[in-house]
Structures are given as C-alpha cells and as structure tokens.
Amino acid sequence: MPDEVDLAAMARERKEHVVGDVSDFPAGSHRLVTVGDRQIGIFNINGEFYGLPNVCPHQTGPLCEGKTTTGTLVANKEDDWKVEWAHEGEIIACPWHGLEYHIPTGRCLAFPNINLRRYEVVVEDGKVKVRL
Amino acid sequence: MEEFNLQVAGELTVVEEAAAFFVVRAEDPDDWLVRFEKDPGFPAREWAENMVRVYNRRLSRQSAGPPTPPGTRPGSYLPGLE
Numbered sequence: 552m553p554d555e556v557d558l559a560a561m562a563r564e565r566k567e568h569v570v571g572d573v574s575d576f577p578a579g580s581h582r583l584v585t586v587g588d589r590q591i592g593i594f595n596i597n598g599e600f601y602g603l604p605n606v607c608p609h610q611t612g613p614l615c616e617g618k619t620t621t622g623t624l625v626a627n628k629e630d631d632w633k634v635e636w637a638h639e640g641e642i643i644a645c646p647w648h649g650l651e652y653h654i655p656t657g658r659c660l661a662f663p664n665i666n667l668r669r670y671e672v673v674v675e676d677g678k679v680k681v682r683l
Numbered sequence: 684m685e686e687f688n689l690q691v692a693g694e695l696t697v698v699e700e701a702a703a704f705f706v707v708r709a710e711d712p713d714d715w716l717v718r719f720e721k722d723p724g725f726p727a728r729e730w731a732e733n734m735v736r737v738y739n740r741r742l743s744r745q746s747a748g749p750p751t752p753p754g755t756r757p758g759s760y761l762p763g764l765e
Contacts, residue, residue, distance in 0.1 A: 588691060588692035588693060588708065588710075589690065589691045589692065589708075589716075590690045590691070604690070604691070604716045604717070605690045606690045606691060606716060606717075606738070608706070608717045608719070608730060608734050609734075609760055610734075610737050610749035610750060610751060611690070611734060611737050611738040611741060611749065612749065612753065613690055646753070646754075647749065647751075647753040647754065648749075648751055648753070648755070648756060648757055648760070649756060650760060661760065662725065662730075662760070663720075664719060664720040664721075664722050664725040664727060665717065665718075665719055665720075665730065666717070666718045666719075666720070667716070667717055667718075668715055668716055668717065668718070683714075
C-alpha cells in the first residue's frame, strides 16, 4: 500500500490544468501560459503539443518567448556527413543569448547533456491541458 | 494564483542524483526544470549551480540581470566563461 508521500505524488501527477482552447494554439504557433508557480511554453508542431519550462539553463532567459521556431542543420556519419536541413519548426532559440533547443525532446543542440523538462500536454474536448 | 514576475515563483536549488544534476524548485524538489547529465566531458554540476545562482540573484534583486547582457552573444556558453 502506498504511503502518504506516494499518494501525494500520484495526485500531483494526475492534476490537469486547462490552458486554453485548441483554437488558441494554431499549428506552428506557440504561446506562454502560467500554470501554478511557473510559466510554460506550449508549442503546437503539426498537431502535436509540447510544453517546456520558460527558462533557459544558460543564464535563465525567457526561452519560450522566442518569437519563432526554426529547424537546424544536421550531419550523420551514416550519410557520409552530408549536411541536411532537419527538424523544421522544432527548434526554439533563447531570445537572450541564442542557445537552441529541440522542442519535442527538450534537448539542447549545443550541449546534449542538458535536457529541459517536458510537461505533458493533452487535448481533450477542444481544451488544451497541461498535466503536472 | 500567486503573483510572480520571473518565470518561476520562488528560489531554485540543485539536487544531485546518480546520473544527473537537476535544477528544481526549492519549495518542491520533485518539481524539476532541467536535467544536466553527468559525463566526464561535461561540467554538469557547474551548469546546474550557475543556473541556480543566476536565477536566485535575479529573484532577490529584480534589477539584477544575467552575466551577459540579453541580446548579445557570450564568448562562451560554459559557466564562468561568459
């Protein structure tokens, strides 16, 4: 049987916060919402929703206030290091100093050891909800 | 809802686990924001501690900015080399 700490954690995991209507988040857009004690950037990338904390690990800039998302150049050994444009619409750069992050994974492009928390975002009955 | 001016209400702190350092809300250490994976070639502790130091200073003094002025590119992104 779970102890009190486990029950509290489970209850917290199930808590949902409505942050808007689906129409508030058109595909290709993102916006900032406040949930409890933190700001979260909500991204709609081709109909998939993602949530990231609005804080850059570099110098704590407002990461999700970056105006646009973009892609990035990638090269892999398997493709003989051929450079290709990839992840279009999946990259956000911090407006303060330009450090870039892959939104679906939360991973920093320049420093892959840095990973942002990814908040669970779901769409139910036309509402966008964040689960904390 | 609590009013706050910065991105997260309350101070941040660092929690160390076996594989990574986490930056978390001091009031609720289970509520993490960033994970810094430990790796011999990556100063994870320094990154985490620098993030906490900068954020908490901004929180305590609303006029405090980051070490590198926003809108400029730092000479290095590594902590302590800004």
